[in-house]
Amino acid sequence: MLKAVHVSGSLQKKEFLEFPARLYKDDKSYIRPLNKDIEAVFDRKKNKLFERGECERFLFENNAGQTVGKVAVFVNPSYKNNQPTGGIGFFDCINDQKTADFIFDFCKNWLQERGMEAMDGSINFGERNKFWGVLIEGFHEPLYGMNYNAPYYQQLFENYGFKEYFQQLCYSRSIYAPVSRAFTMMHSKHSRNPAIKARPLTKNRLEKFAKDFTEIYNKAWASHEGGKQISVAKTLRMFRSMKPVINEHIAWFVYENEKPVAMWINIPDLNQWFKYLNGGFGLLEKLKFLWIKKFRENSKMVGIVFGVVPEWQRTGIEGFMIWEGTQHLREHTTFQETELQWIGDFNPKMMKIAKNLDAQVTRKLATYRYLFDPNQSFERHPDI
Structure with a gap:
């Protein structure tokens, strides 16, 4: 049985930062984000979304007291969608579907208690330019502020029932x-x-x-x-x-x-x-x-x-x-090389510019959505 631990004290905050570093210690492509950038998201003095929104962090421990996952779950009133939609971010988990399902269920319940009807992940309690999306292709060194995860994360999300709301395409070309x-x-x-x-x-x-x-x-x-x-x-x-x-x-x-x-x-x-x-x-x-x-x-x-x-x-x-x-x-x-910060597949104008640059897609991330009502019709992000 897993236990959810609310991140509040200094020890939990440190573990929230250290767990991914342990998880990816043998992955040569992993680049550890700056601690200060992550902590700034959860600092009420620095993140103005706390004035209207709500966000909490959790660690998940097994029976031996070992951390096997972590997540942030939040409601951002500025995040407009067809239905009230919350978010989960900073998700990390061992390669175990039952552990992931426990974390996703926990987040679903937390969000339903606050009137949400769907959850998007893995996204940020902030702007889209940092810590947004699940990496599904291109498992090489991430750009600054870009999420990085193991390939099995895609299966953890999709096996639970998340669907692609949109893809985030990163294009590269030689200078x-x-x-x-x-x-x-x-x-x-x-x-x-x-x-x-x-x-x-x-x-x-x-x-x-x-x-x-x-x-x-x-x-x-x-x-x-x-x-x-x-x-x-x-x-x-x-x-x-x-x-x-x-x-x-x-x-x-x-x-x-x-x-x-x-x-x-x-x-x-x-x-x-x-x-x-x-x-x-x-x-x-x-x-x-x-x-x-x-x-x-x-x-x-x-x-x-x-x-x-x-x-x-x-x-x-x-x-x-x-x-x-x-x-x-x-x-x-x-x-020698330029890479475009991700372009949503809902933005054909920018995709055309990238194509005219003869740039190649070198990595993809996915923003996933999970509707709490299985009878509700799922719609992808509309084109702009």
Whole structure:
């Protein structure tokens, strides 16, 4: 018989962080996430979702008192769906279906007590850009902030009755691979327009680029996120927090008469440095990080945000931007590979751009959904 242990004290919090490291100790592809990133999700002072939502963590022990699984279960009022839907995340479990079923049943009961009619997993009590999805293909080193799990997790979810709500596709390509002819043609077209300029983000003008980013994002993406817009202040805080790892050659903006119309934001893959820190980020780890960052070459960059304002969509401006940026970074950086942060299979526009880049799908994650009423009709995520 398994026992659920509520994570409240320091010992349980430590075990919540240490259990996956033990589970994957022999997996060479596993990169331990930073402890501080995980703890920030469950910090009421740092995660504003606690103002309206509810989240708890649990460990699961066998009769010998050994941890055999863990999970976070939560209700996020901002997570809009056809039916009230809760979430489970940070799920880790031994390769045993009965153990997984016990954890899933526990979460189902917890969510039903709070009026939920479905649960999604494995997702985050926060934004989709971190700790979201179950890895189902491409079991190589994860990007920073990306979930990683053993192949058997797919069976644990699907055998219980979870179904794919959507797939999360990660595309990769070599920096030096030929750029699509469609993109070079669009570059040639827009290069003849003197009003169009492409510029890289620079650290000494973060305020300007934060303003430009916010304008493009709110026009291009807010309608796909339930109308939620971001503020310039929030963007600026994000840019300032990223300043130590911003590479000025790989984040690009396009302007028409100085008005921002498109952006292509990349950063180095931080996991290529963080994998040496074993989850820590105290003073010694920070010093080690700075040393590694200086002397160990990072060969991979990650595309985290891509956006074009509505009036410039379907004009090929993305081809102009990508070819401008690619020519520049080939000359000024040593990156060899780029991987796009996941694209939902509900987003055919972004999938087409990835295809035009001649990028290949190199890993897939799945966002699973489980409906509590078996008679309710299951629907996948609608296309946007």
